[in-house]
Structure formats: structure tokens, C-alpha cells
Amino acid sequence: MNALPAESLTAEQRIAMDFEAAExxxxxxxxxxxxxxxxxxxxxxxxxxxxxxxxxPCDRRLYHDIKDWQTKAPVDPQVQQYFDxxxxxxxxxxxxxxxxxxxxxxxxxxxYDEELRIGARSDGNIVExxxxxVLVAELKSTDNAKLLACRTVxxxxxxxxxxxxxxxxxxxxxATGIGAAVLILxxxxxxxxxxxxxPYDPILSxxxxxxxxxxxxxxxRNDPPGYINDxxxxxxxPHFARACxxxxxxGVGAQIxxxxxxxxxxxxxxxxxxxxxxxxxxxxAIKGRLKGDKANPxxxxxxxxxxxxxxxxxxxxxxxxxxxxxxxxxxxxxx
Ligand code: SF4
Numbered sequence: 001m002n003a004l005p006a007e008s009l010t011a012e013q014r015i016a017m018d019f020e021a022a023e024x025x026x027x028x029x030x031x032x033x034x035x036x037x038x039x040x041x042x043x044x045x046x047x048x049x050x051x052x053x054x055x056x057p058c059d060r061r062l063y064h065d066i067k068d069w070q071t072k073a074p075v076d077p078q079v080q081q082y083f084d085x086x087x088x089x090x091x092x093x094x095x096x097x098x099x100x101x102x103x104x105x106x107x108x109x110x111x112y113d114e115e116l117r118i119g120a121r122s123d124g125n126i127v128e129x130x131x132x133x134v135l136v137a138e139l140k141s142t143d144n145a146k147l148l149a150c151r152t153v154x155x156x157x158x159x160x161x162x163x164x165x166x167x168x169x170x171x172x173x174x175a176t177g178i179g180a181a182v183l184i185l186x187x188x189x190x191x192x193x194x195x196x197x198x199p200y201d202p203i204l205s206x207x208x209x210x211x212x213x214x215x216x217x218x219x220x221r222n223d224p225p226g227y228i229n230d231x232x233x234x235x236x237x238p239h240f241a242r243a244c245x246x247x248x249x250x251g252v253g254a255q256i257x258x259x260x261x262x263x264x265x266x267x268x269x270x271x272x273x274x275x276x277x278x279x280x281x282x283x284x285a286i287k288g289r290l291k292g293d294k295a296n297p298x299x300x301x302x303x304x305x306x307x308x309x310x311x312x313x314x315x316x317x318x319x320x321x322x323x324x325x326x327x328x329x330x331x332x333x334x335x
């Protein structure tokens with residue numbers, strides 16, 4: 001490093017040297033972050049079930065989690081970054097709640113059910129001011145628009161992630177004997193809470209307990225449960241093609257398509273899916289608010305910030321709907 005005295009440098013030289021330093025610094029930050037993320041990807045021994053994994057539908061996966069943790073695939077660095085973001089934001093969310101007067105207590109207390117062999121580390125409890133009652137609190141920061149659209153337990157049950165979180169907090173309630181929980185979803189894009197109150201469901205709790213007993217029986221006999229017969233679950237499973245090699249079938253009559261344009265469109269769809277969902281959610285929310293009183297709609301002109309909004313009311317023609325065939329397609333990126 002040739003450190004010339006600052007006064008002997010021309011303005012161009014100083015800019016060039018500073019810019020080189022900025023480029024080195026930019027590379028160093030990205031590289032260190034990359035190493036930092038990879039350094040935290042570890043496989044740790046698992047000796048009991050985890051409440052946070054109980055939402056996975058495949059019994060065999062939960063069996064291998066314990067029997068074959070050594071051969072489990074490490075998490076993808078992108079997924080590790082999501083975990084890191086969640087963990088970092090959890091502390092921030094706790095601080096915001098505290099500022100609002102809602103303190104999380106008994107944070108990160110380890111819970112263990114001896115009979116079921118289920119361990120848990122809940123985010124903690126929270127006190128409702130009026131009654132003084134202590135409730136289970138589960139914090140999740142997310143930008144999953146579908147999950148963030150949930151408002152009730154029934155909504156959670158319809159959503160893949162919501163269902164998992166419902167199962168998780170049910171096990172926390174079972175372990176603590178607390179009769180209700182609040183799932184605090186923190187919208188990481190719009191930075192606001194979506195809070196869903198959840199009552200303890202004894203029937204679901206017993207179903208989960210039965211599942212644990214069944215799994216423990218398999219574990220004691222060294223006899224894995226059957227395959228799930230759902231290739232989508234298997235492709236995301238850390239035991240796939242490792243401890244578990246399920247017979248994969250694409251079903252009778254699957255055709256291989258070779259349309260490059262369609263493939264490019266599917267790839268682009270995957271890239272912008274999250275943005276699209278966010279757009280649709282906002283679009284529906286904004287239109288809903290701007291339509292005003294739907295029972296008594298009125299024309300109008302509104303101004304907000306730089307936006308000029310026109311509302312015009314018209315008549316919609318009525319048609320008789322003809323019966324047609326419905327065609328439903330779903331897709332998922334599997335490799
Ligand atoms: S690969 Fe499939 S069947 Fe095997 S444990 Fe995983 S999800 Fe279950």
C-alpha cells in the first residue's frame with residue numbers, strides 16, 4: 001500500500017484511491033457475510049422431537065430427524081439467511097412490543113414433555129393487561145403475503161405455514177398448561193403486526209400426542225414409518241436421497257415438455273411471485289378502501305399526496321353463466 005501524503009495527491013488521484021478502497025470494502029462485506037452465513041450452517045444431534053418440526057406432514061421425516069440426523073442435508077444458505085433474519089428481527093420485535101407496553105416474559109425457556117419426548121423453546125409468554133392473564137406468545141417475522149392475510153385460526157389451518165405455526169403453539173400450550181396464545185406475525189415488508197389469538201384445542205393436542213406416541217414406537221423398534229407418497233414433500237425433505245429413498249413416481253401419463261419459452265416464463269414467474277402476491281394484496285386492500293360505502297356508492301374525486309383518485313359508479317350487465325369445464329393447473333419448482 002503506497003500511502004502518499006494527502007497534500008501531494010491530485011483530486012483525481014484521491015478519488016481513484018478512495019474508490020479502490022470502497023471497492024475493496026464492498027467485496028469484504030459481501031465475502032464476510034457469505035462466510036458468516038456458511039459458518040452458522042451446522043447439523044446438530046437431535047435426540048427428541050421438536051415442536052417446531054411437528055407441522056411437517058411426513059412421519060418418516062420426523063423419524064429420520066432423530067435416527068439419522070448425521071446424514072441430514074444442511075440447510076441451503078438462502079434458507080439460513082431467512083432464519084438469521086427471523087432471529088435478528090425477533091429481538092427488534094420484542095423491543096417494539098416492549099415500547100408499546102407489552103413485555104415478553106419467560107423468553108426462550110426450554111420445555112420438554114417426557115412422555116411424548118417433544119422438546120420446545122417457545123418465544124415466551126405475554127401478559128394481557130386487563131385480566132393479568134399470561135398467554136403464550138409466538139413471534140414470526142415474515143413477508144409471506146398469504147400467511148399475512150390470515151386473521152383467524154381457521155385461516156391459519158388453510159395455510160401451509162399457518163398450519164405449522166398452529167401446531168407449534170398448540171404444543172407450547174400443552175407443555176405450559178396455558179389456555180390461549182397469540183401468534184404475532186410481523187409483516188417484514190410493511191413493518192406492522194398481524195396478531196392472531198389462538199385458543200388451546202384439546203382435540204388437536206391429543207392428535208399430536210398420539211402421533212408422537214406412534215413415532216416413539218417406531219423409534220424404539222428401529223422401524224421407520226411408511227413413505228408419505230407426496231413428491232413435493234420429498235423434494236424439500238433433508239433426508240431425501242440420503243436416509244430415505246422413496247419410490248418417486250410422476251404418476252401415470254406424465255409428459256416431458258420442451259418448450260423453452262414456457263420454461264423461461266415459469267422461471268420469471270418464480271422470481272416475481274412474492275412481489276406479485278404483495279401487489280395483489282395491496283391492490284385488493286386499496287380498491288376495497290377507495291370504493292367507500294358499497295351499499296350506497298357515490299361518484300367522487302379524491303386527492304391524497306401525489307395521487308388523484310376518481311370514483312365512478314356504473315351499472316353492471318347481468319348474464320346467465322353458461323356451464324363450462326374448469327381447468328386447474330398448479331406448479332412447483334422441484335430442482
Ligand atoms: S424423503 Fe419423503 S418419504 Fe422420505 S422422509 Fe422425506 S418426506 Fe418422508
